[in-house]
Amino acid sequence: MKIVNSTEFKNEIESGIVLVDFFATWCGPCKMLAPVLEGLSSEMEGKAKIIKVDIDQSPDLADQFQISSVPTMIVFKDGQKADMLVGFLPKERIQESILKLI
Template identity: 70%
Template structure:
């Protein structure tokens, strides 16, 4: 299950391996549509990559740092470096294939 993290633990959580972070907002319709897809992927890809969520209203500093202007935005990190980003609601298989490029 994807854990919601904030600014305090963000850097340490993304520092190792392939990590996918879903930047979302509680009021966002497409974010609510993406949530079950993101959860499915986090279970399916457990052990290969880590999945986290960041509430942009709670962690505005992170949203600014990574230039998240639209939610949902998923950012793929590899060893702490941003390698890709996906914006909007995207089908599960497309997200999975984007992640697999970095495994």
């Protein structure tokens, strides 16, 4: 999965359905979530994409989307925020959030 910075972010989310995983390298639950998102990324290929934002590398994005705890996932549809999920969640719950936008 691609880790994007502030410069790339807008282009990455402007079309289609994109789940953005806001994470930190020091965050335990973020590490647990990574393989879940890897699997989901493969399953959703062609329908939605999943990208990651390191809040320590891109604090401006964390501020812009009011990320107060990690992991936080925001689902965008054509550049607009459509859903927000906070904490470690099962794959089915994350997938459900994406599928309702397709």
